[in-house]
Amino acid sequence: MDTFALIVTIGVALGFTYTNGFHDSANAIATSVSTRALTPRVALLMAAVMNLAGAFLGSGVAKTVSQGLIETPSGSRGMAILFAALVGAVVWNMITWYFGLPSSSSHALFGGMVGAALAGSIAVYWMGVVEKVVIPMFLSPLVGMALGYLAMTAILWMFRRANPHKAKRHFRIAQTVSAAGMALGHGLQDAQKTMGIVVMALVIADVEDYGDQIPVWVKVSCALMLSLGTYAGGWRIMRTLGRRIIELDPPQGFAAETTAASVMYTASFMFHAPISTTHVITSAIMGVGATRRIKAVRWGVAKNIVMGWFITMPAAALVAAVSFWAVSLFFG
Template identity: 45%
Template sequence: MSTVMLVLVVLLSVAFDFINGFHDTANSIATSVSTRVLTPRTATMMSAGLNFVGALVSAKVAETIASGIVNEVLPSYVIAAALCGAIVWNLFTWYIALPSSSSHALIGSLVGAAVVQTWSLKTINWINILDKVIIPLFTSPLIGIVIGFLFMKLLYFFLRNAKQENVKHWFSKLQIASAALMAYSHGSNDAQKTMGIITMALVSGGVISADTGVPLWVKIVCATAMALGTSMGGWRIIKTVGMNMIKLQPVEGFAAETSAAAVIQVMTAIGAPVSTTHVISSSIMGVGSAKRLSAVNWSTAKSIVTAWFVTFPVTILLGMGFTFLFRLFPV
């Protein structure tokens, strides 16, 4: 691997992490902004800080991405192509205000790029893809809906005789804590995916060995890029998730954020690169359904779910396309 290409891969990784930050800001703060518990500026700054902290805590997800997806060392231009595919999809879905999975985008694009490079499906570790990627990415939204629904029902039961003014007062404070936990959880899972890509590139370039793990400087760079991206605020998607899908009260925002954060923390602990977008969106659907089914704007929800299903195959094609393009114009 040339030094130029290695630098390009690192820069593209940082760009992806930055875009991931502002694309997925809604995951952390949409509910607290929509309930007016926090101002957009305060929520964004808090989210950025806790995304940074969360990104430094663990490396299990990064290890899954670095060595658990592809069975062989990929050339640098293939990794760069995969990053380009994921970036294009993230920018497109941000532009149309649709919350899609950055995890799906990155992994799908990586799979497509690797298949074109080797012309073999055997280069992909399909067992790991199934166990740590596909199953969690599809089951976590279902878990998010169920936990959000049950948790909200439980809160309704315990608060059934409480005065609404008191409920709003106390849960306005509690939602700040749940938003903070959600931001931390987002950083602990999402930023690690880019750490894994950079680590893969460093191994490919012979800079580090495969058993070295994620270097500290990679963790800091990715955590910083994620935090800076988050600080920019993805207002288009915040409106879709926090306002268009359901009108939330502080107690409902607290339930959605707490449910989503719990699911993400479990997935992070087992090294599964789960989609935080899927989890928070489905938790909000579950919370809204606990109130009444008509409380959820199912038209908006349908658009979001559609994006979940098309992201993986579309980004596989994007990864393939960019790999062909990089072959034509080698760096």
């Protein structure tokens, strides 16, 4: 196996993690910034640190990505497939970032893997794709919206006699904790996805085996790149999540973040399912906003976001397939 090809593929994987960080930093902090619970730079620094910590909390999601979606390819062709999958994910991340669309970096990666695998004529584990990607893709936003609505309804009832100004002040403080929990969950989910890709590259190169533990250097490098990308910030997407869907106040921000973090921890620890942090926090914001009144949510903006969710996997798959055909000669 060409060592250069392995190094290039791992480099692109870490580059994807960086784009994942600045693309998805809004997931963790948009609500806290929009409600002025945290200043943007403080929020980004906190999110970067918690992303770093979350990356070391487990490995179940990484194993799902590396073993549960496509057949592990071999040789230079296998490395070309992995490289092309990453290119598809990175390109789609950059396109959606440019337009301020909070799409899923996770599903861009999964789409890239499927598209490159099909172009490279290796097996796709369709049952694994359906169970681990497609079903959570539909289920997690519904759960996030429903739980967000219920959480906000409970808060409104519990604090119905409280002084509104005092309550908002206290919820701004509470949002520091909920935003940290959201960032920790983001690290737990998204850093592991890249760890799974790097492990696949090492297996293809006969450097590691799936029976081994994830090397410490893989965990550290993926976590650091995600944190650096997070600190770089994703201001375009932050405006969409924090203000364009609905104007959030501190209690709503706290409810949305707490809901999303709870869904992510449950998916990670109980099901090892690689869910989209973007889908969960966006749907939680919609559910929380609907408690004010249905028309308070800008459903036109929400519709565009959801449409972006549906086209993410096929679009990334198409880019990955084209990339494979373009680079197969280079890796061959």
